[in-house]
Amino acid sequence: MLTAKQYELIRFIQQRLEKTGISPSFEEMKEALDLKSKSGVHRLISALEERGFIRRLPNRARALEVVKLPEHSVTVAAAAMKTPASTPAPIMPKGDTRTVPMASNDVIEIPLHGRIAAGAPIEAIEGQTSMPVPAALLGPGDHYALEVSGDSMVEAGIFDGDFALVRRTDTARDGEIVVALVDGEEATLKYLRKESGMIRLDPANATYDAQVYAPGRVQVQGKLAGLLRRYH
Incomplete structure (x- = not known):
């Protein structure tokens, strides 16, 4: 089960990748999640990576790939929170193998x-x-x-x-x-x-x-x- 901030961050990254094909910068992630510093973004990304939701692409500086999105029933708090964009990102069903846009360098x-x-x-x-x-x-x-x-x-x-x-x-x-x-x-x-x-x-x-x-x-x-x- 993801925390509300982890859920919010992965949705924000996925929305940006689907819209532009480019991952948001750390500054944009910090502002979108209303965090005080970029170190908070680093911790959230590390936690999502450890749980298999995102992957850092080798030989590219902080390029992120969304491996999977959380199921819709993550947490009550996460489901009720405000997302960083007005239109929610689609949730990929289990087994969905469609290509996810990859990020550029940060x-x-x-x-x-x-x-x-x-x-x-x-x-x-x-x-x-x-x-x-x-x-x-x-x-x-x-x-x-x-x-x-x-x-x-x-x-x-x-x-x-x-x-x-x-x-x-x-x-x-x-x-x-x-x-x-x-x-x-x-x-x-x-x-x-x-x-x-x-x-x-x-x-x-x-x-x-x-x-x-x-x-x-x-x-x-x-x-x-x-x-x-x-x-x-």
């Missing part, structure tokens, strides 16, 4: 905060512009991007000039790749390890040594969520 603008070291720590990241990012590379939460400088994470597939997509958080589990701010002045991208009461920042390059600090000297500023790479 892109989100996130802050770009300059360069970060994937070697020895450098001065704390400064400046801010923005860059478009395929939403499929991002999960729930607030994100920003950093341009990688250095080669200490190459064995993790992170190269000089890549753009690290980072989810904002001040906590991380042992072994996760994080943006770590050292002494409030220097930022670096490393594996986070907790060892004997100390914080160890591990590179992914055998030619570099780990950096070990007292816990009070290291502040986690985010966890790696994805990468973008430009080819010239």
Whole structure:
């Protein structure tokens, strides 16, 4: 049984696909469902995907395919609520195999905060512009991007000039790749390890040594969520 918001969202997506062949943007979904942020849309889409109602198409940024629509008797609340369009979308009967229009790409603008070291720590990241990012590379939460400088994470597939997509958080589990701010002045991208009461920042390059600090000297500023790479 779907929640009212899940039901409302899948109907809205289906109506837009049938009308235009293009999925609504995250901003349009947010406004249609009267949500406060796009992270709420991300959570609803993830829930619908887990239950088999929609599918994210591979190699296309946040392109959505409606696999099935809920039965008419979803919930009393869902049946009674206002839909985001005046004309209700048709409900496909069970076993209906007709083709459902597929969505085009959805892109989100996130802050770009300059360069970060994937070697020895450098001065704390400064400046801010923005860059478009395929939403499929991002999960729930607030994100920003950093341009990688250095080669200490190459064995993790992170190269000089890549753009690290980072989810904002001040906590991380042992072994996760994080943006770590050292002494409030220097930022670096490393594996986070907790060892004997100390914080160890591990590179992914055998030619570099780990950096070990007292816990009070290291502040986690985010966890790696994805990468973008430009080819010239």
